[in-house]
Amino acid sequence: MKLNNTVIVITGAAQGLGLAMANTFAKAGANIALIDMQEDAVKQAAKEISELGVNAIGYALNVTDEEQVESTFNQIVSDFGKINGLINSAGIMRDGMLLKVKDGKVVGKMSKQQFQSVLDVNVTGTFLCGREAAAKMIETQSEGVIINVSSVSRGGNMGQTNYSASKSAVSTMTVSWGKELARFKIRTGCIAPGLVNTAMAAQMRPEMLERFLSTVPAGRLAEVEELGHAAKFIFENDYFTGRTLELDGGTRV
Numbered sequence: 001m002k003l004n005n006t007v008i009v010i011t012g013a014a015q016g017l018g019l020a021m022a023n024t025f026a027k028a029g030a031n032i033a034l035i036d037m038q039e040d041a042v043k044q045a046a047k048e049i050s051e052l053g054v055n056a057i058g059y060a061l062n063v064t065d066e067e068q069v070e071s072t073f074n075q076i077v078s079d080f081g082k083i084n085g086l087i088n089s090a091g092i093m094r095d096g097m098l099l100k101v102k103d104g105k106v107v108g109k110m111s112k113q114q115f116q117s118v119l120d121v122n123v124t125g126t127f128l129c130g131r132e133a134a135a136k137m138i139e140t141q142s143e144g145v146i147i148n149v150s151s152v153s154r155g156g157n158m159g160q161t162n163y164s165a166s167k168s169a170v171s172t173m174t175v176s177w178g179k180e181l182a183r184f185k186i187r188t189g190c191i192a193p194g195l196v197n198t199a200m201a202a203q204m205r206p207e208m209l210e211r212f213l214s215t216v217p218a219g220r221l222a223e224v225e226e227l228g229h230a231a232k233f234i235f236e237n238d239y240f241t242g243r244t245l246e247l248d249g250g251t252r253v
Contacts (some may be wrong), residue, residue, distance in 0.1 A: 001084065001085075001143060001145060001235050001236060001238065002236075003025060003028040003029055003030045003232070003235060003236070004028065004029035004030070005029060005030075005031070006029075006030045006031065006084035006085060007030070007031050007032075007033065007076075007080040007081070007082050007083050007084050007085070008022075008025050008030045008031070008032055008033070008084060008085040008086070008087065009032075009033040009035060009073075009076060009083055009085065009086045009087070009129075009133060010022050010025075010032060010033070010034055010035065010086075010087045010089055011035045011036070011061075011063055011086075011087070011088055011089050011090035011125070011129055012035070012036060012089040012090030012091065013032075013034035013035055013036050013042060013045060013058075013089065014034070014036035014038045014041035014042040014044075014045045014058075015036075015041065015045070015199070016196075016198040016199060016200075016224065017089050017149070017196060017198060017224050017227055018034070018036070018087070018089035018090070019034075019045050020224035020225060020227065020228050021087050021089060021224075021227070021228050021231055022034055022045065022049050022056070023049065023052070023228065024225065024228030024229065024231065024232055025085075025228075025231075025232065025235075026049050026052040026053075026054045026056065027052060028232065029054065030054065030084075030085075031054050031055040031056065031080060032046070032049050032054060032055075032056045032057075033056075033057055033059060033076045033079070033080065033083075034046050034049065034056060034057070034058045034059065035058075035059050035061045035063070035072065035090070035129075036058070036059075036060065036061070036090070037060065037061065037062055037063075038060070039058075039060035042058035042059065042060060043058040043060075044058075045058060046058035055080070057076075057079055057080075059072050059075065059076070063090050063121065063124075063125030063126075063128060063129055064120045064121055064124050064125050064128070066128055069128040069129055069132055070132055073129075073132040073133065073135075073136055076136070077136050077139075077140065081140070082136075082137075082140040082142045083133055083136045083137055083140065083142060083144065084137070084142050084143065084144050084145070085133075085144060085145045085146070085147070085235060086129060086130065086133035086144075086145075086146045086147070087147045087149070087231055088125070088126040088129055088130060088146070088147065088148045088149060088170070089149050090121060090125055090126075090129075091121060091122045091125075091149060091166075092117070092118055092121045092122065093118070093160075093163050093200070094114050094117060094118050094162060094163075095159045095160050095162075095163060096110050096114055096159060096161075096162075097110065097158075097159055098110050098161050110161060110162070114162065115161065115162045116162075117162075118162035118163055118166050119162065119165065119166050119169075122163070122166035122167065122169075122170065123166050123169045123170060123173075126148055126170050126173065127173065130146050130148070130173070130177060133146055134146065134177070134181055134184075134186055137184065137186055138184050138186075143185045143186070144184075144185070144186040144187070145186070145187045145188070145189065145234065145235050146174075146177060146181075146186065146187075146188045146189075147188070147189045147190065147191065147231050147234055147235075148170040148171070148173065148174050148188070148189075148190045148191075149170070149190070149191055149193075149227075150167045150168075150170050150171040150174075150190050150191065150192040150244060151163070151164075151167040151192055151193060151194075152192055152193065152194045152246070152248040152251050152252050153167050154167040154168040154171050154192055154244075155168075155252060156168075167192070170190065171190050171192065171244050174188045174189065174190040174242060174243070174244060175188075175242045175243075177242075178241045178242025178243070179242060182241065182242075187234075187238070187240065187241035187242075188241055188242055189231075189234035189240055189241065189242075189243065189244075189245065190243070190244040190245065191227060191230050191231060191234075191244070191245050191247055192244050192245070192246045192247065192248065192252075193222050193227055193247045193248060194216060194221070194222055194247070194248035194249055194251045194252075195212060195216075195221050195222070196221060196222045196223070196224060196227065197221040197222065197223050197224065198224060201221055215251060216248075216249045216250065216251050217249060217250035217251070218249030218250055219249075220249065221249075222247060222248070222249065226247065227247060230245055230247050233245075
């Protein structure tokens, strides 16, 4: 797909990875619909993106709210006329051990709320936005691409029962959608990064970060621009669909 004059929707776009994706695609000539829960921040992000010479609009949205998602995607089509792409970048982490045990006794458990909140955003939010984007692509007869953001943790990681489960789910949804939507000229892709150089990584304790980096053959974190480049590749390569692109510096065995 040639990106010039396309309309790309990006969730979690007010900062970090989502905003970097918006910059990458805007520089390629795409118009951008930015989605985020933080209204002021997403409006400001849209203003910054529009300075690159494209049409950019920010939408405040809780991706777990079905009615909000439906109405927002209706508004995006009303504002832009079509949708050619979606990047599901919105996601949260609420790490914790399944059980906390001291002296042979269980003293704590991962709560249902801690587990469910991550699945609500990472899985349900991805599902709802993916469903509505696909529906709008079909209704406007627009060639399209949907990208989900997974993680190296999709293979299972200690202290991440909820996060690992969610990131495995979005990877498998990518395969299902690729098979279902191909007849409508809609492709899908998934990116599974390792730890990315964002504000979240900056909050890690230095010793934890050093320990993690010792397991990365590339010896460093991924940069947000590198993930933007990976997403751009998926959009531009018309034979890529239904697969996960691992961008983890060689971390995953």
